[in-house]
Amino acid sequence: AQSVTQLDSQVPVFEEAPVELRCNYSSSVSVYLFWYVQYPNQGLQLLLKYLSGSTLVKSINGFEAEFNKSQTSFHLRKPSVHISDTAEYFCAVRRAGFQKLVFGTGTRLLVSP
């Protein structure tokens, strides 16, 4: 079975500072990895995904994540955050060939001026 660990429940950061949200997964089979963002009182929005190929994936709003198979990690990074990035971020893993997503417990990113 797959599992996801997001060690940081909350990450406070100042605007324009860099940030890294950590995600580690465990699986004995081939998996796909995802980051979703959830704004208050809303559903989940896909931020970025890793299926295969280049281990560095990027979103249109400046986030990036790197798949590291040896460390079973998929950390999310942004070089300069904005107030509007304040949200809950969920890392998720999905076994290749299946559609069930297994989520971590989430990391709340708090960006202050």
Added chain:
Amino acid sequence: DAGVTQSPTHLIKTRGQQVTLRCSPKSGHDTVSWYQQALGQGPQFIFQYYEEEERQRGNFPDRFSGHQFPNYSSELNVNALLLGDSALYLCASSTWDRDGSPLHFGNGTRLTVT
């Protein structure tokens, strides 16, 4: 292009009652999954429907049941509600035969059981 739509947005029920939540998938999608998100937690997989059949199920009791209609829309039914069923229920849609295609989520139904 309408995304995933869920109804109602909020619902208050009494313990022991039954509830039905509804979901319309994103245009072009044929697979619907349901997730339960308790306060402060990540979403937990309930089950998935494709071709009107339950294809995969998470660790939820039989009180949770579902249905998928020929137009791909879906319902989630919960019987004998417990206080612990209070949560945000998320519907997600995808395409069955495209391995790796991401799930698209609706905004959820907030269920409160009193």
